[in-house]
Amino acid sequence: MNSLNLNKREANIPNNAKKLRRTGKVPGILYGKNSKDFMFEVGELDLCREISKTGEHGVLNFELDGSSSHKALIKDLQRDPVSHKIIHLDLEELEQNQKIISSVPIHYVGENNLNKRGMVLQKERGSIKVECTADTLPKHIDININDSNNGYVYRVGDLEVASELSIIDDLETVIASVTYERKTVSDDMEEIEEENSHK
Structure with missing residues (x-):
């Protein structure tokens, strides 16, 4: 399984989420002990490819700004009601062998x-x-x-x-x-x- 690269996004830029979507990126947030509600952006094509393998409630491998690989559970995935494109993603970081x-x-x-x-x-x-x-x-x-x-x-x-x-x-x-x-x-x-x- 490939790792998704989650890049930090700036939360204080007005309409940042809309701008990201126009450039083929999906905004999201990662919850976890180590990440402390890390706000990220991820490539839409890469994300769709991984979700087609794991399903919308699955586990994704990811890297934070190119760091070593981690695992996260998809907690919530929002789609546009018309285009069905993914518009937001909530992830929960997992510890090794953690029960979910x-x-x-x-x-x-x-x-x-x-x-x-x-x-x-x-x-x-x-x-x-x-x-x-x-x-x-x-x-x-x-x-x-x-x-x-x-x-x-x-x-x-x-x-x-x-x-x-x-x-x-x-x-x-x-x-x-x-x-x-x-x-x-x-x-x-x-x-x-x-x-x-x-x-």
Whole structure:
């Protein structure tokens, strides 16, 4: 994994964040024992490349003004609602082997097959909270729903996770359920109109 170079930014310059974004930089803040709320700027392309590997709740390697490599957990990532570009980043510096609590996205594998069989997956949760070290934090957790039938209910306890992970959420919490596709009122109206047109 490459290291992101976080360069110090001046907080007292008016509209500095906007100016940074125009030059392809993303402003952010790093919290931690050693960094004392370090305000930084980072290249947008480099940041996007690393986030595509780690996910938006992952762990990044970084260097402060070219110093030795450190690790940080992405605490908050803000995107522009229109362009979806990253406009701000909050990082928490991690100590070596420090346990972290983070949200990990759930990937439902086989949803297309379910839809082809006339069923839909009602998702109650898109992620779960886990505790682990930075090195063992997964990008996502898969759950295979290929063999589901109507009425199936999936709970947090049904997720298979590596032994290095501890699930923080209640294991009985429902994450998804399978139902037959419900027709909407407009679907029913279309069918009635179609029947009437053939009369």
